[in-house]
Amino acid sequence: MDPLRRGQDVSLCDLCKTAHLQSHCERCNINLCQTCVGEHISDSSIRHKVVSYEHEKSPNCSKCPTHANEHCKHYCEKCNIPVCSICVSSLKHHGHKLTDVLEKFSSMTQSLLKDLEELEARIYPRYEEMASDVQTEEVTLETKYGKLTKAADQQGETLHREITAIVNHQKSDIQEMKNKHLSTLNKNTDEITQKMAELKQIMSDLKSILESNDVSLTSTYKSRNSEFRTLPPKFRFTVPSFFPQKINKNQLNEMFGSLSLLSIKTEHGDTMKSAEAVSSPPVKPLLDEPRLTATIDTGYNNVFSVSCLSEDQVWTGGYNETMKLLNLQSELLTSIQTKSGNLPTDIAVTRDGNLVYTDYINKTGNLVKNKQIQTVITQQGWRPLNVCSTASDDLLVTMVSDDETQSKVVRYSGSTETQSIQFDDQGRPLYSSNYKDKYISENRNLDICVADRSARAVVVVNQSGKLRFRYTGHPSNTKQSFDPAGITTDSQSHILTTDYNNHRIHILDQNGQFLRYIHCDLERPFGLCVDIRDNLFVAECGTAKVKKIQYL
Incomplete structure (x- = not known):
């Protein structure tokens, strides 16, 4: 419609298309008759702004900057500018997509209104x-x-x-x-x-x-x-x-107690749902005092591995060829014996709820599905130690060579080796080389975390295997040797590792900064896992019990 003749046209309601205009909604940019105003503003979720039609401003069809006496009636989509008829006929816009300037104005106005x-x-x-x-x-x-x-x-x-x-x-x-x-x-x-x-x-x-x-x-x-x-x-x-006795200031400080470091984490702001982005998990602060909420008697002489099947069911492994599925009441739900009759070196639960265990003696990794055992990993020259299941449903396995001179982490997709992590950027070994346990876990940020007990360190590499940091215990603790055994991670990207001989658990942030200890009267804590609600399960080797602890 030519804006110069717009006032001469009969103006009808945009809703009913029959009655004459009396009002205009600036919020929705539509013209209304008296009857349709009430129906239009009945939606209270939108802040309508209805004014008299006389106040409704007509779009300002600007004059062409090139041809001073011409109004711009078209819009060039390629050049993103209004153009007049003379511009359209020139070669400058030849082949460009043109739309009506008022239609373009209307669509842009609607976009602006949505943004507002x-x-x-x-x-x-x-x-x-x-x-x-x-x-x-x-x-x-x-x-x-x-x-x-x-x-x-x-x-x-x-x-x-x-x-x-x-x-x-x-x-x-x-x-x-x-x-x-x-x-x-x-x-x-x-x-x-x-x-x-x-x-x-x-x-x-x-x-x-x-x-x-x-x-x-x-x-x-x-x-x-x-x-x-x-x-x-x-x-x-x-x-x-x-x-x-000569007073040692460091010992006195240690006796007095220590403060955890002030942790200031910059969290990326949520992208709101309209952008269809996945939001971060809700922030769960650490409890001042972790709470023991359940104790499971495993029936083993010693228990060293635990892996969550659900909030109230855990798989356990001890010095026995039988792996047990127990509930919080210590009731045996299922038991599986290893295929070889050897002790299971470590256990894990996959994303679809199947049990995986490693066998150091016969160099295999095994999947238990519907109580049937399938060997999915077979090694030559290397022996599997500890295992975890990743977010992508891969398996990460720590391994030591037969002659105990080398160690590495291997990623498997099914039975296929897809990644091997062994050395840092300078070609130095990342992990100690003996057969001692090297429990492993994948963090939420996809870092690979290993509790290297022989090295007395937690070794963390990124997804591609590049060393991020080593944690060797709280810096103020110079008296007690850090003794990391089990390791797990939670929804907050915390890293939790047992300190076996010191009867406690260290909580670190994803960058290796010490946050807090968990004690809860633990006696030689070993394996760890967390459930989907971030409840912590601790395999307590000293008592052959599994303790469930709330710490968030």
Whole structure:
């Protein structure tokens, strides 16, 4: 329609197409009769803006910048500009797709309105919500750090009480030794004093006999000199000494306790659903005190592997050729014996719920499906150690060479080896070379994490096998040797690894920064796994139990 003649045309309602116009919705860019206004604004989810039709502005059909007296009636899709009829007839736009400028204006207006609606109704409120969350965090900051300060004060008071108790105990011991020393001296003095009194009496009697010149008295005298020639015992005392222990500041700090590092993680903002992007998992903060929620008695003498089938069912492996599926009540649901009769080196559950186990002795990896065992991995010259199932349903297996001079991680798709990880960029071995367990897990960010017990390190490489970092224990702990055994990861990309001889679990972030310990009265924790709700299952080798722990 020619904008110069638009006012002469009969204007009808865009909805009913019969009645004359009286109103215009600027939000939806449509013209309405009086009857249709009510129906149009009945949708309260949209912020309509209805004005009198006289106020509705006609599109401004600008004049052509090249031909000053011409209005632009067309739109060149290729050049992305309005053009006049003269421009269209020129060679400049020959073969270009042209549309009606008013139709183009209408479609662009609708696009702008959609953007405005999304900004007003969805995007801006999310920013407001985030700003409110930050303000709330600022408000609670004083309380959270106040709790830390109070905890430090309480620990200080506890240490003061302990030191006072130690000092009082030492003083009590000193007093007791002093009393014993004094008692012995007094007893010795009493004995000597008694002997001296006897001697005085004998000497007095002798003088009287000599002075009497009496033969009968002299004849009755019996000498006791030989008795008194043996002197009473003499005690030699060594007064105790106090040897103050030199105060080691590092040991004192370790005794007092340590703070976990402040973790500031920049999380990529959610892409809202309209962009059809997969959102990040909900953030689950660490609990101040992890909670033991269940204990499973496995019936083994020792248990070293655990893998979740569901929230209340776990596969377990111990020093026995039988692998057991148990529930939280310690009830045996299923048991599978290894094909060879050897101990299973490690177990894992695949994405579709099948059991996988490795056999170090006969160098195989085996899949259990419908209680039937199928050998899917066979090796020559290498022995499989530990195994995990990945997000892409591959298997990652740690291996050691027959002569125990090399170790590596191998990825399998089905029975096909698709990746081998053995050396860093300088050609140095990534992993220690002996047969000790090297439990393995894939992180949510697709990093490959290995608890290399012999090296006393957690070794993490990225998806392509490039070394990211090594974790060798909390940096403030110089007294206890880090002893990593089992390893697992969770939905937050945390890395959890057992510290076997120190009876605890380390929680790291995805970059290897220490976050926290889990203790829960663990006794030689070994294998680990988490279920879909991030509950942690710990194979406790010392008691042959599996503990379920909530830590998020």
